[in-house]
Amino acid sequence: MRPIAKLPSAALALTVAVTACGGGGEATTQAGPVTLRMTVWTASEAHLKLLNDIAAGFTKAKVKFESLPVDTYTTTLTTQIAGGNAPDLAWILERSAPDFVGSGALAPVGGKLENRGELIPSATRLWEKDGELYAYPFSTSPLGVFVNTDLLKQAGQKPPGKGWTWDEAMAAAAAVAKKGKAGLAIPDFEYKEWGVLAGIWGGWGAKAWSDDGATCGFNSPEMVGAMTFIHKSIFVDKAVPGPGTTVDFFAGDAAMAISQVSRAGLLKDAKFGWELLPLPAGPKGEYAVIGQAGVGVLKKSPNAELATEFLAYFTNAANSAKLAQFFPPARSSQLNAETLAKSNPLLKPEQLQSVVIDGINKGTVKPVHKGQEELSQTVRAALDPLWRPDADVKAVLDDVCAKIQPMLGA
Incomplete structure (x- = not known):
């Protein structure tokens, strides 16, 4: 995700009109059926179609999905609140949890x-307080490395x-870069979203801050080692595209x-051979890093009880399996290669096991902190x-x- 900029001038909204049918019950007011509004940060047609299909089965209310620009x-969302x-409901980024x-x-x-x-404890940890769950971790997606095997062979x-x-x-x-193509792309980084680099520095055992969030970890020996490696890879070896360079791996x-497994769909019509692998091991061995998002019900919602019912419906076993096409589930019963393969036909069972399942079970979430x-x-x-090179x-x-450090201790 990119850093916060100015507020958007407009938001794209998609309304799903649901007609109540027998037996479902319908929440009503003097103005008619209740409309639940849920903010999301995606404007993807495929994502919105999936949300459409799921919401169409909820007979107690109309549902409106409001797509807000990811940059802001x-x-x-906080301005609206x-x-x-x-x-009534909102997707929430892991960094805001x-x-x-x-x-x-x-x-x-x-x-x-x-x-x-059956929700995996490592997936719910960010969304709990005093034993209560405040959001459903609908997307728990480990980082992996997509590999263009044709370019490697040519190099x-x-x-x-x-x-x-x-x-x-x-x-x-670096060998591929010498042949004229880019080496390792980090699509969500763009020299701004530093948290994505946890996908590399985790191999050194580095952390942005201590587990209790009170002490800065950026100048630890582990982080210095990892960042020195990254800096050399960019400016000396040219293995990573430098600042200001935009590269599209999915275009070859x-x-x-x-990247995260949800981007595998972009390779549906790929004209090159590709593989998906777990993050490479670093000096401290193997590791995994997870990007996550939750869906919560806003306490200020005038329809909080009905919104909670929709959330329960939206995340039940059947719909969670549908969401798994783009958003890996946190349900232990669905976290297996056989189930995931049904909604991710482009990925092999061994890829789903090594990147998604193993990653969720052992991974740590990208850096998050209050404020x-x-x-x-x-x-x-x-x-x-x-x-900069020098x-x-x-x-x-340092x-x-x-x-x-003063912000961490605040």
Whole structure:
């Protein structure tokens, strides 16, 4: 996700009109059927069609999906809440989870969810407080590496396999770059969204801050080692496209890309051979990093009870299986290669097992902290000097900690 910018001038809205049918019951007011409004950050036709199909089966209300620009999603959502225009339900980014859960903005939903006990603990941790669940982790998607096997072959590189290392990955990426194509693309990074780099620095055992969130970790030996490796890969080895360069792996322009499994659909008509692998091992061994999102009911919603019923319906076993086409589920009963293969036909069972299932079971979520939006912008600005060929990595990371340590302890 990109950093917060100015508020959008308009939001794209998709209304799903649902006609109540016998036996379903219909919530009504003097004006007619209740309309539930749910904010989402996707405008993808495929995503919205899926939401359409699911909502069409809920007979108790009409549902309106409001697509907000991702660049300003959280700012727009919080502005709506503060202005008395809170949606009934909202997708919430993992980086905003501590603020939404901790502030009391969300209504408890755990008691209404179908088979809550089968939700994987590592997936619900961000969305819990004092034993209560405040959002359903509908998308728990580990980072993996998509590989263009044709470009590797053309550069004289062997196809990588499970158990590969970052040294091997960057060497292969550099070899492809020398042949005129890009090496390793990091689509969501763009030298702004630094949290995506956890997909690399996790191999060094590095952390943005301590587990309790109180101490900066950017200038730790592990992070300095990881960032030195990343810096060298960009400016010396040319294995990673430099600042200002946009590369589309899914169009065949790069050897590799760090991304989430939901992007596999972009390869449906690919004209090149490709593979999906777990993140390479680093000096500290194998690891996994997860991107996550939850759906919560806003406490200020005038229809909070009905919205919670819709959330329970939206996330029941049948609909969770449908959502798995794009959003890996957190239900243990569905976290198997056979179930996931039904909604992800482009991926092989071994890819689903090694990247998605193993990743969810052992992975850690990208960096999150209370006050994340302000914190993220401060880190981004402090890291800007790092993206220069002559950067002093340790000095830059020391400065990051100097800037954010007072915020961590606040």
